[in-house]
Amino acid sequence: MDAVPAPDQTPVRRGRPGYDRDRMLEIAVQVFIEQGYDATSVASLAERLGLSKSALYHHFSSKEELLEVALDEALGGLEGVLADAGGRSARERLEHVLHGAVLVLVDKLAYVTLLLRVRGNSEVERAALERRRAFDRRVTALVRAAQDEGTVRSDIDPSVATRLLFGMVNSIVEWYRPSGGEGGADLARVVLAVALGGLADETG
Template sequence: MSDTPARRGRPGYDQGQVLDVAVQEFIAHGYDATSVAALADRLGLSKSALYHHYASKEQLLEVALEEALGGLEGVLASAQGATARAKLEYVLRGAVGVLVEKLPYVTLLLRVRGNSDVERRALERRRVFDREVTALVRAAQDEGSVRADVDASLATRLLFGMVNSIVEWYRPTGQEGAAELADDVLRVALDGLRR
C-alpha cells in the first residue's frame, strides 16, 4: 500500500485503494492497454472522480513503481554487515522481504518495458540497483567469501533472476513467510544445492 497520505474520494476510496486496483489492472492487462476509463469503470467511479485521486494514469504508474523501487533501494542503502558477504546476504534477504510485502508492485516493476518516460526512469533505477549489487558481489569475491570463478554481473543476474521469479509462484497465503523464504533463497543462492 502507498505511503501517500489518504485522501477520501467520492465513493469512499482512498488513494491507496485506487492505486491497488490500478496495479491489479496494469498487471492483468498491461499498462499500455489499461485506459483511465477502464480503471474508473473497475472502481465504479467517473473519470473525474478518479482524477480527484491521481492527476493521470502516468502518475499512478509512477507512484506504484516507487513502492517497489523505493523499497529495494532502501534495503541497499541500509545494507549492514561487517563483510561484503554479510551485506550481500542482507540485500538478498531484504529484497525477498520487499517482494513479499509489495508483491503486486514488484510484479508490475518486473513487467515494465520502457515504453514511457516513467518506465524508462524506473528501468534506469533498476540498472543502478543492479550495478550496486554487482559491486557487492565483486567485493565479496575479493574478500574470498563467495566464488570468484563466476563473473560478478552474471552472478547478480542469476541471484536476482531467482529472487524475481518468486513473483510468478509465491502466494502470501502459503506456509512459508518472508523470513523462511529468504532463508531458503540464501541457502540455495550462496551455499548451493551440493552436499
C-alpha cells in the same frame, strides 16, 4: 513548522464515500498486473473501482501517474534494503541485501511485480529502469567485494552472478502468493540457501 506533530504524512483523509489515493492505487496496480499496463484501459480501471472515468481523473491526472507512483513505491522499498545493509564482511552485507530484497518483494508484491514488467516504453518507465540499473550496480559491487575477500567463488563474472541471483529472486513474483504467517522470511531463507549453497545434495 507546525507546533503539533502530525501522526503521519496523510493530510486528513476525509474521503468517505470515495477512495483515497492509496487505496485507488492499490486496486489499479492489481488491474495493471492482471491485464498488463498497456492493455488496461482507463475505462476498465474505473469499472473495477466502481467509479466513472472522470472521478478517477479527479484523483490522478493520468493513467501514467498511477504507474509512476506505483513504481516509486517498489523502487523505494528496494533502495531501502541497500541503505541499511549492515554487516561486517561483504558476504554478510550481500546476504542481508538478498534477504531484504525477498522481504520487500513479498511485502510489496504487486508494486514490485509491476516494476519488473516495465520495458522502457515511456519517460516514466525509462526513469524506473535507470533506478533499477543503479540498484544492480551497487549489488554487483557487493558481489565483487565478496569475491575479493574469498567468500564468493571468483570463477564467475560478478555482473553475471548478480544477474543470476536477482533473476532467481525476481522470479518469485511469478508464483509466490501470500498465505498468512511469516511466509516471506521462510522464502528468504530458502532463496539464500539455494543461491549460496546450490541445489545439489551436499551429503551426496
